[in-house]
Amino acid sequence: MTNRLGRADVHIHTPASDGIDPLSAILDHVERSTDLDVIAITDHERIDAALAARTMARELGHRAEVVVGEEVSTLGGHLLALFIEERVRPLRSMRTTIAEIHEQGGLAIPAHPLVPYPLCAQGWVLRRLIADRDPRVRPDAIEAFNPTMLGRPWHGKVVRFAAEHGLATVGNSDAHAAFAVGTGWSTFPGRTADDLRAAIEAGTTRHHGSFHGTGRQFATFGGQLRKYTNDARASINATVRRDGTGRDLGYPGGRHRPPRFDEEWSARTGVAPDVRADAEHRVRAGAAPHAPDEAQNRDR
Numbered sequence: 001m002t003n004r005l006g007r008a009d010v011h012i013h014t015p016a017s018d019g020i021d022p023l024s025a026i027l028d029h030v031e032r033s034t035d036l037d038v039i040a041i042t043d044h045e046r047i048d049a050a051l052a053a054r055t056m057a058r059e060l061g062h063r064a065e066v067v068v069g070e071e072v073s074t075l076g077g078h079l080l081a082l083f084i085e086e087r088v089r090p091l092r093s094m095r096t097t098i099a100e101i102h103e104q105g106g107l108a109i110p111a112h113p114l115v116p117y118p119l120c121a122q123g124w125v126l127r128r129l130i131a132d133r134d135p136r137v138r139p140d141a142i143e144a145f146n147p148t149m150l151g152r153p154w155h156g157k158v159v160r161f162a163a164e165h166g167l168a169t170v171g172n173s174d175a176h177a178a179f180a181v182g183t184g185w186s187t188f189p190g191r192t193a194d195d196l197r198a199a200i201e202a203g204t205t206r207h208h209g210s211f212h213g214t215g216r217q218f219a220t221f222g223g224q225l226r227k228y229t230n231d232a233r234a235s236i237n238a239t240v241r242r243d244g245t246g247r248d249l250g251y252p253g254g255r256h257r258p259p260r261f262d263e264e265w266s267a268r269t270g271v272a273p274d275v276r277a278d279a280e281h282r283v284r285a286g287a288a289p290h291a292p293d294e295a296q297n298r299d300r
Contacts, residue, residue, distance in 0.1 A: 005187040005188060005189060005190075005206075006037040006038065006187065006188045006189070006190050006191040006192070006195055006196065007034075007035055007036050007037050007038075007182075007185050007186070007187055007188075008036065008037060008038035008039065008040075008170075008185060008186045008187075008188065008196050009034075009036055009038075009039050009040075009171075009172055009173050009175070009181055009182050009184060009185045009186075010038070010039065010040035010042065010067060010069060010080065010082055010109075010170065010172055010186070010196075011040065011042050011069075011071070011080060011111060011143065011146070011172030011173060011174045011175070011184075012026065012039055012040065012041050012042060012172075012173065012174075012175045012181055013041075013042065013043055013044070013071075013174075013175065013176045014026065014041060014043055014049040014053070014249070014250040014251070015049075015227060015247075015248055015249055015250030015254070016043045016046055016048060016049035016249040016250055016251070016254070017043035017044040017045070017046065017049075017071075018044065018176060018224060018227075019043070019175070019176045019177070019250065020176060020177050020220065020223035020224055020226075020227050021177050021178040021250075022248075022250040022251065023041075023049060023052060023053050023056060023250050023251045024056075024251075024252075025178040026041075026053070026175075026178045026181060027053065027056060027057055027060070027062060028178075029178040029179065029181055029182075030062070030064050030181060030182070031062050031063060031064065033182075034064075034181065034182035036064050036181075036182055036185065037063070037064055037065065037191045037192070037196075038064060038065050038066075038067060038191075038192070038193050038196050039064050039065075039066055039067070039181070040066070040067035040068070040069035040080075040082055041053045041054075041066065041067075041068070041069060042069035042070055042071045042080055042081075042082075043070065043071065044070075044071050044073065045070065045071075045072065045073060045087070045090050046070065046087060047068055047069070047070050047084065047086075047087050048249065048251075048259055049249060049250055049251055049254070050066070050067075050068040050069055050070070051068055052251040052252075052254075052261065053066045053251070054066040054067075054068055055261070056251070056252075065192060065193040067082055067083055067193050067196075068082075068083070068084055068085060069081055069082045069083075069084065070084060070087060070088055071111060072088045072089075072090050072097055072101075073090040073091060073119070074090065074091070074092060074093060074094040074097045075091065075092060075093050075094065076093060076094030076095075076121050076122075076125040077094065077110060077111075077113065077118075077119060077120045077121030077122065077125065078110070078111040078112065078119050078120065078121070079094060079097055079098065079101075079108055079109070079110055079111060079121070079139075080108070080109040080110070080111050080143065080172075081097075081101045081106050081107075081108060082106055082107045082108075082109065082197075083105060083106045083107055083193075083197060084101065084104055084105075084106040085104060085105075086104055088100055088101055088104075088106075094110075094121060094125060094129065095128075095129060095132070095137045096137075098129065098136070098137050098138070098139060099134075099136045099137050102136050102137075103136075107140040107141070107197065107200055107201075108139050108140055109139060109140060109141045109142065109143055109170060109200075110126060110139055110142055110143060111143050111146070111172075111174070112143060112146045112148070112150040112151050112154075112174065113126065113142055113143060113158055113161075114154050114157055114158050114161060115150050115151075115153075115154050117150065120150065123161060126139065126142070126161070126165075127165070130165050130167070139167065140168065140200055140201065141167060141168035141169060141170050141200050141203075141205065142158065142161070142162050142167045142168070142169060142170070143158075143169075143170055143171075143172055144158050144159050144162050144169035144170065144171065144207045145169075145170075145171030145172065145184045145207040145208065145209045146171075146172060146174050146184060147173060147174070147180075147183050147184045147209050147210060147211045147212045148174050148212055148217065149212075149217060150174075151174070151184075151211075152211045152212075159207075166203070167203075168199075168200050168201075168202075168203040168204075168205050169186075169205060169206070169207045170186040170200065170205055170207055171184040171185050171186050171206075171207030171208050171209045172184045172185070172186070172209075173185070173209070176220050176223075176224065177219075177220045177223060179216070180212065180216070180220070183209055183210055183212065184207070184208070184209030184210075185207075185208050185209060186205045186206065186207055186208070187205065187206045187208060188200075188204060188205045188206075189204055230247070230248075231247040231248075234246060234247040234248065234255075235247050238257070244256065244257050245257060
């Protein structure tokens with residue numbers, strides 16, 4: 001065992017939201033082509049794929065731990081919720097959203113901040129939260145490295161902002177395709193998800209990465225357009241057939257409605273029935289929306 005720092009990429013998307021590669025491809029890439037110790041699946045407004053990924057990685061005996069996360073759309077910009085077990089409702093103030101994440105024991109990290117775009121937290125929003133007397137509404141870190149077109153032009157400004165306000169920094173890939181996972185990452189003392197959490201809270205993480213090339217970015221955009229077309233076709237066909245299926249959410253059983261693990265896949269991995277039943281229950285719980293936002297996370 002070497003004394004190298006742990007590596008984590010905690011901003012990854014799957015077909016459950018706007019990613020293009022299935023969980024199997026993402027987990028295989030992490031295992032075979034990276035030296036990441038921790039990853040987080042952070043789909044927009046849902047955690048069912050993240051719960052599935054955590055169970056799949058454990059059952060397959062993969063090296064990297066999977067943290068359950070979500071990229072939450074708040075009125076103040078996108079926010080990464082990490083180490084959560086329940087979906088966080090979108091479209092509320094960032095202050096309220098951070099407090100809710102903390103209430104369930106999670107960490108809150110603004111994604112691709114300071115970019116002059118509605119989906120990104122602006123400096124004045126973050127300054128108010130950092131200066132708030134209530135520690136429950138303060139962000140735990142800031143995404144200082146994001147290799148996408150959103151992150152590249154503003155990277156230096158974000159790094160300076162973090163230093164000025166004493167914020168921990170993380171680097172992430174914001175991957176929407178398997179090949180991009182690990183192009184942005186954080187280093188931290190230790191190797192485990194618990195070590196990563198402790199490092200974020202202690203401010204001892206460091207951000208790293210390489211920016212995406214234009215060609216690969218456009219290739220991903222093209223893949224997303226094909227995905228949206230396939231999703232629409234699958235939804236229409238499912239409505240016509242009424243066969244209890246829908247668009248592919250990227251994990252075994254992700255075509256079922258409601259989404260659930262494919263029992264045959266679980267059987268092939270030799271998972272005990274009680275573990276399989278628990279995994280299926282947790283994925284259904286993660287996919288199910290909280291009232292009163294029932295329509296927000298439902299796939300047809």
